Amino acid sequence: MTQSTTAGPAPSAPTRRARGRLAGLPFLGPGLLFTTLLVFVPVLLITAYSLFERGRFGGVVFEFTFDNFIRLFDPLYLGVVANSLGIAAAVTALALLIGYPTALMITRLSPRWRTIALIAVLLPFWTNFLIRTYAWILLLNNAGWINQALQALGITREPISMLYTPQAVVVGLVYTYLPLMILPLYSSLSSQDKQLGEAATNLGASPFRVFRTVTVPLSIPGILTGCVFVFVPAMSNFVIPELIGGGKTVLVGNLIRDQFLEARDWPFGAALALVLTVSLLVLLFLQSRLSKRLTDGPGRRRGGRRQAQGQTQGQAVADA
Amino acid sequence: MLRSRFIRIPFWLTFVFLYLPIVVVVILSFNDSSNLFVWRGFTLDWYAELAGDERIREGLVNTLIVATGSTAIATVVGTLFAVGIQRHTKGGLVRAFALTPALLPDLLLGIGILSLFSLLGFTLGLYSVLLSHAAFSIAFVTAIVLARLSHLDPSLEEASRDLGAGPVRTFLRVTLPQLGPGIAAGALLSLTLSLDEFVIAFFTAAPTTPTLPIVIYSMVRFGVTPEINALATVLLFVSVVAVLGAQRLTRVTEAL
Numbered sequence: 250m251t252q253s254t255t256a257g258p259a260p261s262a263p264t265r266r267a268r269g270r271l272a273g274l275p276f277l278g279p280g281l282l283f284t285t286l287l288v289f290v291p292v293l294l295i296t297a298y299s300l301f302e303r304g305r306f307g308g309v310v311f312e313f314t315f316d317n318f319i320r321l322f323d324p325l326y327l328g329v330v331a332n333s334l335g336i337a338a339a340v341t342a343l344a345l346l347i348g349y350p351t352a353l354m355i356t357r358l359s360p361r362w363r364t365i366a367l368i369a370v371l372l373p374f375w376t377n378f379l380i381r382t383y384a385w386i387l388l389l390n391n392a393g394w395i396n397q398a399l400q401a402l403g404i405t406r407e408p409i410s411m412l413y414t415p416q417a418v419v420v421g422l423v424y425t426y427l428p429l430m431i432l433p434l435y436s437s438l439s440s441q442d443k444q445l446g447e448a449a450t451n452l453g454a455s456p457f458r459v460f461r462t463v464t465v466p467l468s469i470p471g472i473l474t475g476c477v478f479v480f481v482p483a484m485s486n487f488v489i490p491e492l493i494g495g496g497k498t499v500l501v502g503n504l505i506r507d508q509f510l511e512a513r514d515w516p517f518g519a520a521l522a523l524v525l526t527v528s529l530l531v532l533l534f535l536q537s538r539l540s541k542r543l544t545d546g547p548g549r550r551r552g553g554r555r556q557a558q559g560q561t562q563g564q565a566v567a568d569a
Numbered sequence: 570m571l572r573s574r575f576i577r578i579p580f581w582l583t584f585v586f587l588y589l590p591i592v593v594v595v596i597l598s599f600n601d602s603s604n605l606f607v608w609r610g611f612t613l614d615w616y617a618e619l620a621g622d623e624r625i626r627e628g629l630v631n632t633l634i635v636a637t638g639s640t641a642i643a644t645v646v647g648t649l650f651a652v653g654i655q656r657h658t659k660g661g662l663v664r665a666f667a668l669t670p671a672l673l674p675d676l677l678l679g680i681g682i683l684s685l686f687s688l689l690g691f692t693l694g695l696y697s698v699l700l701s702h703a704a705f706s707i708a709f710v711t712a713i714v715l716a717r718l719s720h721l722d723p724s725l726e727e728a729s730r731d732l733g734a735g736p737v738r739t740f741l742r743v744t745l746p747q748l749g750p751g752i753a754a755g756a757l758l759s760l761t762l763s764l765d766e767f768v769i770a771f772f773t774a775a776p777t778t779p780t781l782p783i784v785i786y787s788m789v790r791f792g793v794t795p796e797i798n799a800l801a802t803v804l805l806f807v808s809v810v811a812v813l814g815a816q817r818l819t820r821v822t823e824a825l
Contacts, residue, residue: 275653276657280647368816375808377765377808379786380804427586
């Protein structure tokens with residue numbers, strides 16, 4: 250338990266280590282083979298394609314060029330990127346606004362209700378993503394329940410067109426990724442030392458001041474994690490803009506999909522996908538670095554590190 | 570402490586937000602009207618229509634084949650991978666390599682695998698989807714089993730070796746049983762991921778062998794019919810049972 254997770258089962262002599270290398274092959278081999286062939290090679294291939302020219306009738310002509318990356322600076326595509334950034338930022342902000350009080354409230358429930366609330370948050374997330382998107386088509390429709398309710402209440406006479414707008418895309422994305430905000434926030438808030446808040450209260454701080462000066466600052470790693478978890482998939486989603494946005498809101502994901510399936514310009518699609526992926530991975534890296542630094546305060550180094558490790562493991566699971 | 574009514578109201582609103590769409594779909598699946606938005610009385614007709622829909626049945630069969638196949642591969646390969654990483658590697662390089670697929674956008678994996686298969690002339694079909702799903706599920710199984718491995722007590726294995734058991738016997742009789750819950754959680758996650766996975770299947774499936782999510786996508790895209798409500802309700806029910814079952818079995822929420 251006290252050993253670091255990467256160390257071997259026992260302190261071993263060099264000869265045993267060498268034998269261990271070979272013994273590792275049946276364990277490591279299949280995984281390395283699969284991941285290399287179906288993840289590593291495809292990513293390399295996309296990288297290579299991004300540096301070649303497109304064929305006249307689709308496909309790839311193996312002539313080296315930087316044109317695909319230069320084309321990214323075309324105002325048309327820059328507009329799509331700006332649009333995606335704006336929508337993903339709005340989605341992240343809204344998810345944080347909705348998720349924070351929810352996560353905070355969950356930490357204050359009794360253990361039994363806490364489990365139930367967490368399952369209730371996760372349940373929609375485990376149901377089919379397309380079905381959830383479809384449900385919003387029903388709700389936001391001109392004849393849908395929201396418009397029916399608004400008209401019945403006399404708030405509006407004519408139905409409001411909500412479907413096929415950028416706002417609808419934002420709602421759909423917030424709905425889809427909200428659990429990815431709530432879970433890291435919850436894990437960060439629930440690991441907070443309650444005595445700190447109590448001490449602040451005893452020293453005369455108002456509840457809001459405790460919240461502002463103790464609770465929120467201590468939960469910054471959770472906020473960062475949640476924001477990245479929502480922002481990253483929101484950037485590359487192409488299904489929601491198409492189904493709820495009616496194809497009128499074009500995001501980076503839609504552009505990449507179209508380059509591969511409609512325009513048949515694989516090199517340009519590859520360049521787009523590559524730039525998107527690298528930016529998102531940089532974001533993930535910065536977030537994990539920052540969270541680690543923030544949790545590794547003086548005096549609680551070990552605990553902090555272990556917590557950060559647990560979070561990255563949960564991260565991999567939640568990222569699905 | 571912040572007064573709880575300031576967070577109690579947003580808390581309940583969140584759950585209204587999360588469950589309103591689901592409730593709407595379930596209620597409308599029993600609506601005796603081909604107009605989706607006007608309630609005309611209770612019926613089970615849409616479920617009957619669903620049961621007779623050839624496309625959906627085909628999609629379901631394809632999805633089940635892909636999910637069980639890819640889960641079987643991912644569980645075995647991912648478990649071995651995790652044990653190998655913990656026992657036989659020093660640095661974090663192999664570990665990072667193994668876990669990266671879980672971090673990459675599914676869009677990149679989808680177009681990447683499509684590019685590879687088209688370069689190799691590999692015909693798209695069920696196998697291409699199955700293999701792609703296995704490839705990214707391995708990362709998730711590996712992550713979960715690794716987490717479990719780091720909590721194992723090494724002295725049990727030492728005791729087994731001291732008592733004369735060989736490495737194979739120790740692995741099968743001591744290590745594997747202790748990893749059981751982690752492996753089960755990994756398999757379950759892999760199964761759910763594959764059942765729901767759309768983007769990678771969208772790029773790697775042949776038009777003649779769509780998985781259920783692809784069938785749903787085209788149904789939603791080309792006109793909404795009440796039949797989808799019935800399908801949605803069935804899938805929701807299956808998910809609820811699966812999640813609650815998983816919670817019972819492995820306490821997945823604790824891992825999160």
